[in-house]
Amino acid sequence: xxxxxxxxxxxxxxxxxxxxxxxxxxxxxxxxxxxxxxxxxxxxxxxxxxxxxxxxxxxxxxxxxxxxxxxxxxxxxxxxxxxxxxxxxxxxxxxxxxxxxxxxxxxxxxxxxxxxxxxxxxxxxxxxxxxxxxxxxxxxxxxxxxxxxxxxxxxxxxxxxxxxxxxxxxxxxxxxxxxxxxxxxxxxxxxxxxxxxxxxxxxxxxxxxxxxxxxxxxxxxxxxxxxxxxxxxxxxxxxxxxxxxxxxxxxxxxxxxxxxxxxxxxxxxxxxxxxxxxxxxxxxxxxxxxxxxxxxxxxxxxxxxxxxxxxxxxxx
Numbered sequence: 001x002x003x004x005x006x007x008x009x010x011x012x013x014x015x016x017x018x019x020x021x022x023x024x025x026x027x028x029x030x031x032x033x034x035x036x037x038x039x040x041x042x043x044x045x046x047x048x049x050x051x052x053x054x055x056x057x058x059x060x061x062x063x064x065x066x067x068x069x070x071x072x073x074x075x076x077x078x079x080x081x082x083x084x085x086x087x088x089x090x091x092x093x094x095x096x097x098x099x100x101x102x103x104x105x106x107x108x109x110x111x112x113x114x115x116x117x118x119x120x121x122x123x124x125x126x127x128x129x130x131x132x133x134x135x136x137x138x139x140x141x142x143x144x145x146x147x148x149x150x151x152x153x154x155x156x157x158x159x160x161x162x163x164x165x166x167x168x169x170x171x172x173x174x175x176x177x178x179x180x181x182x183x184x185x186x187x188x189x190x191x192x193x194x195x196x197x198x199x200x201x202x203x204x205x206x207x208x209x210x211x212x213x214x215x216x217x218x219x220x221x222x223x224x225x226x227x228x229x230x231x232x233x234x235x236x237x238x239x240x241x242x243x244x245x246x247x248x249x250x251x252x253x254x255x256x257x258x259x260x261x262x263x264x265x266x267x268x269x270x271x272x273x274x275x276x277x278x279x280x281x282x283x284x285x286x287x288x289x290x291x292x293x294x295x296x297x298x299x300x301x302x303x304x305x306x307x308x309x310x311x312x313x314x315x316x
Contacts, residue, residue, distance in 0.1 A: 035302025
């Protein structure tokens with residue numbers, strides 16, 4: 001007969017040895033809390049702008065399509081008489097007869113699109129120049145570094161104000177490309193610094209000994225290792241571009257016919273919304289911009305945590 005082995009209470013209470021080599025597929029730095037929360041915020045805003053067009057008439061964003069100066073639902077205003085918000089215009093209307101919900105649905109993706117286009121162009125130029133400067137060195141490095149250093153010292157906002165004041169009609173793409181003119185020097189310098197560090201690593205030296213070309217080493221060996229860092233730089237660039245666009249739009253130098261969040265704030269300033277206590281006219285787009293910036297900041301911090309293992313270990 002088989003004997004039953006007796007287990008003492010001390011042995012039963014002892015911690016069981018952990019199995020070594022077990023892999024948790026969810027244990028990845030790409031699923032950190034900051035990155036997921038930031039992506040959720042930005043995706044929610046974009047889905048609100050995309051899907052909102054299916055459930056709301058965006059033609060209400062045009063002048064004269066709605067009653068004037070209606071407050072949001074549940075709010076009573078005394079502008080030109082007692083006005084009460086209705087579900088026909090849940091976020092209210094403004095002095096030109098434009099529905100605020102329609103303005104937000106159309107304006108939020110446009111403001112975000114400006115940042116994406118400007119950041120994409122700026123990062124593309126920055127990646128090419130930064131890799132060329134950091135890896136090739138010599139006179140190429142001297143020229144690129146000199147041009148980027150001089151460009152950073154130029155007051156970009158002042159130059160953009162002068163340029164856009166000379167342009168009669170500004171579109172979303174035009175505004176994004178103008179901002180992109182000043183969006184490349186910073187990523188160029190940052191990428192150059194990273195490449196200078198990585199070009200002396202062992203796998204780069206092995207690639208050189210194996211006869212790989214310069215472009216192959218830069219864009220097949222070094223570039224994949226910089227992807228988290230490049231993503232973080234891209235998000236930071238997009239945030240700066242959106243902020244620059246909002247600043248220009250608030251001054252009246254943005255698109256006039258196409259709704260944007262900054263343009264809505266500009267028209268609120270022009271319509272004396274602060275003095276007339278029409279808080280929904282400027283407050284709603286300002287709040288949405290603040291939420292957008294928080295989401296982008298969380299994404300940036302999430303990518304920093306991926307690229308920097310020290311940040312990752314400190315947050316655990």
